[in-house]
Amino acid sequence: MSGIVVQNIERAPIDVVDGLGASGVATVHEAQGRTGLMRSYMRPIYGGARIAGSAVTISAPPGDNWMVHVAVEQLREGDVLVLAPTSPCDDGYFGDLLATSAMARGCRGLVIEAGVRDVRDLEAMGFPVWSKAISAQGTIKATLGSVNVPIVCAGAIVNPGDVVVADDDGVCIVPRADAEAVLEKARAREANEEEKRRRLAAGELGLDLYDMRGKLESLGLKYV
Amino acid sequence: MSGIVVQNIERAPIDVVDGLGASGVATVHEAQGRTGLMRSYMRPIYGGARIAGSAVTISAPPGDNWMVHVAVEQLREGDVLVLAPTSPCDDGYFGDLLATSAMARGCRGLVIEAGVRDVRDLEAMGFPVWSKAISAQGTIKATLGSVNVPIVCAGAIVNPGDVVVADDDGVCIVPRADAEAVLEKARAREANEEEKRRRLAAGELGLDLYDMRGKLESLGLKYV
Amino acid sequence: MSGIVVQNIERAPIDVVDGLGASGVATVHEAQGRTGLMRSYMRPIYGGARIAGSAVTISAPPGDNWMVHVAVEQLREGDVLVLAPTSPCDDGYFGDLLATSAMARGCRGLVIEAGVRDVRDLEAMGFPVWSKAISAQGTIKATLGSVNVPIVCAGAIVNPGDVVVADDDGVCIVPRADAEAVLEKARAREANEEEKRRRLAAGELGLDLYDMRGKLESLGLKYV
Amino acid sequence: MSGIVVQNIERAPIDVVDGLGASGVATVHEAQGRTGLMRSYMRPIYGGARIAGSAVTISAPPGDNWMVHVAVEQLREGDVLVLAPTSPCDDGYFGDLLATSAMARGCRGLVIEAGVRDVRDLEAMGFPVWSKAISAQGTIKATLGSVNVPIVCAGAIVNPGDVVVADDDGVCIVPRADAEAVLEKARAREANEEEKRRRLAAGELGLDLYDMRGKLESLGLKYV
């Protein structure tokens, strides 16, 4: 089942991808019905990055980063690499040389349920990574994996071409076919939030804004 | 036992609260006999914040942030929200809208043994949070909890009105009744440390400054 | 076996130590055959520090930092303290006063498989620490440990006088006797990487640069 | 705040204690409104034990079991030792000699948020333990703690004399003053469950037995 590279994958329109990135993880996650979120141990290696891109997926053996080199060739402008090891591993699959190569192909970042190294260089280069660990542990190039096959990464299903949204809140996956609809809902949500934010800032209470008092009382909430 | 909101809680004098905040977690923890410290997995979502405030406590079901809205109404200038879920949970109970509302009521920050989201916005707003996780995972509003009841948060007992001190070293709880006495000890400690710092910086050894050599020798320490 | 302080330890030449520091953890770890790396839970308390130094080792009981004071006297210009507790512990063994004292003796930093506190002060002082935890929990001075004996810290063997290299990627230990040879290999590696970086930045693929296509094909990699 | 031994504590009537033990952790936890449960990492060292007893509490420094010896003198027939270290620790505070001594005083078991050793002997002796770890790591006798003061153990508040219920499902604490009322509710619950068990075993569905279909439908559950 491994040893496969799928070359022609479909991607969502780049303006949809960019729109999802502008909305950010929390909004997109809500907009698509609270699905697609990776586990909270996936953390950015530096603060402040916010990206979206089309997933080029990698399934790799533990401690073996050969398939990353194979995947780089499949990258197009606007893509994000997403790697899941076939068994749990914290090794440093990726560093500044691979980032140099990926950036040269238009890659916007890396999401990896494993480790990464050269993190100071990656920050200086402006290449963002969300990972499970930071580790200098070197990897080998001995065993085949696959590129652009469906993977499970940090609890989320990722199909090649899905939209990856990542920021300081974590990483969320939007199925390619849903991307446009989710973007619409995300924007509606944002418009709606703006008004709420203004009223809450003015001192109005959520209890009133969301009309919660009656339901709380009916459930028996007691003020003492 | 849940479904209760205690409205009138006593708080420590605000200058005592502020004094404890100025001393910081490590000093306050020492000054009160090394008690009240939360577990070290409680981390700030951004560096550099140092706060103290009176605890408004929240006991909430896993994945349900309804009681946060109820608690916001109980906030006064100088308070800090402290939330413990009734069973372990990493979901994102709190984001920028709730922070907007809490800040409008004078709230100084949030301590939560669960997750939080919109962390980039929270930093931009200057609303500090100490949490167990950062997670965009949404929560619901379906089940009652309680506000201003005693809780156990990250291993520490928190009674409503207790003083919460939080900085980059973590979170420490000072029982309201002890706040003034602890502040006094904290200040004495700081005065004492200043002189020590000066002598150590000048090259004097702790072995001499604290007069340790005799006791170490009597216990059999051998220099080889 | 505890209760011993070894006073005269050998150190690597300071220019070799500094050279290893300039190469950084990832390069040094590779240069010495992927050995000596500490576990990835050893994290810097602030970003951007990169140091190397000669190890002054500490074996200390859980929750007891007495031996740190003993170790400070053994420090020379260019040293790094390395502490392993005799059983797992997160307590805050080290804070700004000890850092003041250590810096007065020329110490370049601390590596500790336990906790540290006053982290904001330590950053302001420019005293870097790699630790397993940040915790304000105070420690006592009751039981002997040892200074400058071999220890296992976060999975790595550390002998007194070994070279400690630490940066944002973690911590790597180079045996003193190997330091010069490892430095040479690290520099060769860096020279080699410069050329690769240039070619990858220009868009050349790793698949071609490292001549991987043939081997991948022979193992059966299929492009579909 | 440490260095105190409270000698005369009140206990719940022994038949109430025994009744709670017969009901078991899951039932008692439900009967008292889903409170008092320790974290799920507290596991029995061997399967099949089910006990209840009055808590004799111990607050002990990390790696120091001196207070266990002090606590043994405070034990009466039907008591259970409950130990929380003042900071997280996995060391083996307790083994077969202490168990021999505790059993000679009528102690029914140990609940410890730390480690225990000689587990094969403890099983052979029939002395049950619920612990966070099994570890042979020895402890010292150097620093005071306290006996029979309120503690937080694995997330639960334990006051001396509270009823400790422990079985294969974990550990639950019943406040002494509530013990009788909780027992009554536990028994009502058990009576109620017997009838349900019979009906479910006969093939009746929970959906019908608990009359859930209407509510599920009204919330929009769709069968496809």
Next chain:
Amino acid sequence: MSGIVVQNIERAPIDVVDGLGASGVATVHEAQGRTGLMRSYMRPIYGGARIAGSAVTISAPPGDNWMVHVAVEQLREGDVLVLAPTSPCDDGYFGDLLATSAMARGCRGLVIEAGVRDVRDLEAMGFPVWSKAISAQGTIKATLGSVNVPIVCAGAIVNPGDVVVADDDGVCIVPRADAEAVLEKARAREANEEEKRRRLAAGELGLDLYDMRGKLESLGLKYV
């Protein structure tokens, strides 16, 4: 996306299911190319059980077991319940009453990435469970989830009707469509292993049996 119950799912032939169960997790995992294995934190609540069955899947909110009742109605002889919470949770979703009901419908066991309780009773009943935790923590019935939709459970994709194989080595999922082919390979593997076992037991070395010496030598393995 939640609030759906799929009623008619396809299942693999029962003799294929039973054949996979007889082969066991390690063999089945190998036979299908080392895929489908759940994370190693999924452990049996008691030793010695070995089952296979068709998956009836449950997606449930944290701390809410309502959907388990809904799922029970969908069970047929030979099924296994597989539950994944929508965010990480250790609560005790399942106990002896639900097991009674599930067994009455022919259910062979439960796989749950959360907690379970009444474990002693479940063992006495012979109802095996593989779970992430054992916890008495009660759950509520307030929010919809779904039954028989695709889920990710402990890192593995589970579609309704897939074959669940579970024993002391963990849990492995075989896609329904592959079940027959995997069974064939598993049996071939077993036949092959029998001969190897006999030769190894007789003292033959794996180095010779698998003809490894040449390859090891060519890679440079040195005997000293």
Next chain:
Amino acid sequence: MSGIVVQNIERAPIDVVDGLGASGVATVHEAQGRTGLMRSYMRPIYGGARIAGSAVTISAPPGDNWMVHVAVEQLREGDVLVLAPTSPCDDGYFGDLLATSAMARGCRGLVIEAGVRDVRDLEAMGFPVWSKAISAQGTIKATLGSVNVPIVCAGAIVNPGDVVVADDDGVCIVPRADAEAVLEKARAREANEEEKRRRLAAGELGLDLYDMRGKLESLGLKYV
């Protein structure tokens, strides 16, 4: 540094090894000054086994068990295999076929800071294992490691030929050169404990038996 097999290692006399095994982990750990203990996450795959043997060490890449086959050839009657991966890994390196082969050469068990599978078979065969995980995840045979070189396993240094003692309390390593002296101390300790056990069973308190009351009082312990 890898790719080496040391063939002739020295072992402790078999009667010394057996004596240490009879004493057990807790006693041996104490007898050698509380050193050599592995981390408490190293657990037996089944209860009740107690072994000692001479270490044949394995350093293996993550997810690659080739060196286990190489190590089996180096086994002699009374040996124990000890494996540490070069980076953290939970994969199942070892199962019933390797156990068959190892037993045929007189091997007494396996200690592995990784995973193991076929655990039910291993128990039936009476081949004990202490591991970090139980996992069916298969491994490959692609990269060299080393056999009989010094390793760090679960925090303990293990040199080839050291004595491995393992039972339900965990795993302890005794350096070969110290084995005889440690055995003597272990036996003295046991003799001493027998008398203590008798007196404690008769109701004498540790406070009196160990003459602790005076020291506790001098430190300020207060009975209230």
